[in-house]
Amino acid sequence: xxxxxxxxxxxxxxxxxxxxxxxxxxxxxxxxxxxxxxxxxxxxxxxxxxxxxxxxxxxxxxxxxxxxxxxxxxxxxxxxxxxxxxxxxxxxxxxxxxxxxxxxxxxxxxxxxxxxxxxxxxxxxxxxxxxxxxxxxxxxxxxxxxxxxxxxxxxxxxxxxxxxxxxxxxxxxxxxxxxxxxxxxxxxxxxxxxxxxxxxxxxxxxxxxxxxxxxxxxxxxxxxxxxxxxxxxxxxxxxxxxxxxxxxxxxxxxxxxxxxxxxxxxxxxxxxxxxxxxxxxxxxxxxxxxxxxxxxxxxxxxxxxxxxxx
Numbered sequence: 173x174x175x176x177x178x179x180x181x182x183x184x185x186x187x188x189x190x191x192x193x194x195x196x197x198x199x200x201x202x203x204x205x206x207x208x209x210x211x212x213x214x215x216x217x218x219x220x221x222x223x224x225x226x227x228x229x230x231x232x233x234x235x236x237x238x239x240x241x242x243x244x245x246x247x248x249x250x251x252x253x254x255x256x257x258x259x260x261x262x263x264x265x266x267x268x269x270x271x272x273x274x275x276x277x278x279x280x281x282x283x284x285x286x287x288x289x290x291x292x293x294x295x296x297x298x299x300x301x302x303x304x305x306x307x308x309x310x311x312x313x314x315x316x317x318x319x320x321x322x323x324x325x326x327x328x329x330x331x332x333x334x335x336x337x338x339x340x341x342x343x344x345x346x347x348x349x350x351x352x353x354x355x356x357x358x359x360x361x362x363x364x365x366x367x368x369x370x371x372x373x374x375x376x377x378x379x380x381x382x383x384x385x386x387x388x389x390x391x392x393x394x395x396x397x398x399x400x401x402x403x404x405x406x407x408x409x410x411x412x413x414x415x416x417x418x419x420x421x422x423x424x425x426x427x428x429x430x431x432x433x434x435x436x437x438x439x440x441x442x443x444x445x446x447x448x449x450x451x452x453x454x455x456x457x458x459x460x461x462x463x464x465x466x467x468x469x470x471x472x473x474x475x476x477x478x479x480x481x482x
Contacts, residue, residue, distance in 0.1 A: 176201035181390035187245035202264035262295030293328035324352035376421035380452035389416030423451035
């Protein structure tokens with residue numbers, strides 16, 4: 173089965189143009205006979221890297237302005253903003269894992285979430301996971317997800333689950349996915365480098381599953397001229413804001429493809445999905461290698477809400 177990992181930037185903070193680019197990339201992956209395409213963390217409409225680059229307090233007004241633009245260009249699942257992506261998945265018969273920034277239009281209409289959608293080859297939305305715990309200054313822009321979306325889902329290419337960026341460092345969250353007979357573990361991120369690669373390899377060995385890691389490969393020159401405070405945030409056009417580092421690790425083994433660093437395009441590779449289940453003969457962390465008499469995990473899958481209307 174052929175997999176494509178996206179190493180192209182979106183049109184930063186522009187929902188309409190970024191969705192159009194996503195549809196083109198899905199078509200490109202399909203032309204290469206890929207059956208699964210994976211996009212990085214909040215690829216739609218772009219990771220809010222400004223929270224790491226503007227100083228706290230002094231940069232608050234600027235952060236507010238950039239947040240408002242980011243919010244305006246976020247995905248509202250209640251309005252089916254991912255419909256063009258779902259249609260592209262159906263048209264090309266390809267499974268899509270899409271990192272996106274979500275605005276909750278049903279409850280507050282304001283709070284944003286770092287989310288990842290798993291869309292089957294028939295265009296159905298199978299799961300939309302919200303990041304459980306935003307990291308450090310990310311908490312200035314994102315709310316918290318809950319356990320209702322800690323799901324591994326059956327797709328046309330196998331059982332897929334996803335955790336986002338540093339929630340992959342949460343061992344209990346990983347365990348919750350391992351316990352659901354996972355084949356392909358997707359880790360969309362903004363992280364990169366040797367430490368992140370080591371984490372991806374560890375998960376492949378610990379979970380006995382295929383692991384796909386990817387961040388957005390983007391340069392300062394990719395940021396549109398109209399983005400507020402562009403010159404202050406990205407003063408050097410030749411800076412690689414994020415090198416990407418798309419990578420695929422094989423179950424209980426080493427690197428299978430990549431990392432693709434400081435390059436644009438698609439990382440395309442063949443994987444043999446059934447190797448995941450077979451690899452767990454030696455070590456099945458939630459099966460024969462578990463000790464339920466000593467350790468147990470309880471996952472609260474109730475959807476959390478601040479209000480209930482009778």
